[in-house]
Amino acid sequence: MTIRLERPEEYRTVEELTREAFWNVYRPGCTEHYVLNQYRNNPDFIPELDFVMEEDGKLIGHVMFSKAELVLKDGTRKQSWTFGPISIHPDYKRKGYGLKLLNYALDKAREMGVGFLCMEGNIDFYRHAGFDLACKLNINYHAEPAGAEVPYFLAQELISGWLKQNGINEATYCPPKGYFVAEENPQAFEAYDSTFPKKEKLRLPGQLTTC
Ligand SMILES: CC(C)(COP(=O)(O)OP(=O)(O)OC[C@H]1O[C@@H](n2cnc3c(N)ncnc32)[C@H](O)[C@@H]1OP(=O)(O)O)[C@@H](O)C(=O)NCCC(=O)NCCS
Numbered sequence: 001m002t003i004r005l006e007r008p009e010e011y012r013t014v015e016e017l018t019r020e021a022f023w024n025v026y027r028p029g030c031t032e033h034y035v036l037n038q039y040r041n042n043p044d045f046i047p048e049l050d051f052v053m054e055e056d057g058k059l060i061g062h063v064m065f066s067k068a069e070l071v072l073k074d075g076t077r078k079q080s081w082t083f084g085p086i087s088i089h090p091d092y093k094r095k096g097y098g099l100k101l102l103n104y105a106l107d108k109a110r111e112m113g114v115g116f117l118c119m120e121g122n123i124d125f126y127r128h129a130g131f132d133l134a135c136k137l138n139i140n141y142h143a144e145p146a147g148a149e150v151p152y153f154l155a156q157e158l159i160s161g162w163l164k165q166n167g168i169n170e171a172t173y174c175p176p177k178g179y180f181v182a183e184e185n186p187q188a189f190e191a192y193d194s195t196f197p198k199k200e201k202l203r204l205p206g207q208l209t210t211c
Contacts (some may be wrong), residue, residue, distance in 0.1 A: 115162030
């Protein structure tokens with residue numbers, strides 16, 4: 001198993017992988033492959049933290065990172081970071097690959113000076129990589145009341161004490177705009193998605209109810 005930076009000639013394959021990984025998981029179909037497709041041209045995208053995982057001679061995993069912002073109570077904006085989508089091909093799920101890929105990427109991010117990460121995800125997976133509820137670090141989620149315990153909103157100081165060192169006692173996180181490209185331009189998304197093999201969109205138990 002190898003983890004290395006994504007190469008431009010692999011972009012389409014990695015988007016196919018992302019679509020396979022996310023299809024019908026959080027909503028009927030998925031949009032994460034389009035987010036990735038658009039994000040590589042976004043100034044928030046961090047090419048040095050855009051990793052693929054290879055196994056059995058094929059690409060089976062991918063993760064990307066992004067710059068993000070934390071907003072303090074007085075409106076001051078502080079540079080921070082987030083990551084995702086993270087994908088493991090369905091044939092390779094729940095075999096430890098996702099955690100290996102994530103831990104590798106987190107180590108590289110820390111080496112680059114990424115001190116703090118927050119993101120939305122399932123704590124049952126991310127706690128294995130050191131994440132906990134963001135509210136425990138006084139980080140609020142933009143769509144919820146300040147101080148609320150939001151079970152899917154997670155955070156981690158990659159560099160211990162980073163929040164304090166940066167004068168952040170409490171802040172609010174809003175995901176970067178680039179994550180909402182599919183919602184902002186549904187027609188462009190549909191046109192892009194139609195270039196992939198047709199797959200059935202299903203409403204399944206466990207999907208997000210708001211989608
Ligand atoms: C989420 C994902 C990246 C995890 O990768 P993975 O290789 O399947 O996970 P791992 O085998 O490394 O999991 C390690 C541990 O995390 C936990 N875990 C992993 N996926 C989980 C899930 N979907 N729900 C609950 N716990 C999970 C388990 O405790 C697991 O250990 P176990 O299998 O021995 O019980 C992968 O399943 C995936 O691509 N899913 C679809 C896309 C997605 O949801 N991405 C994340 C968006 S936030």
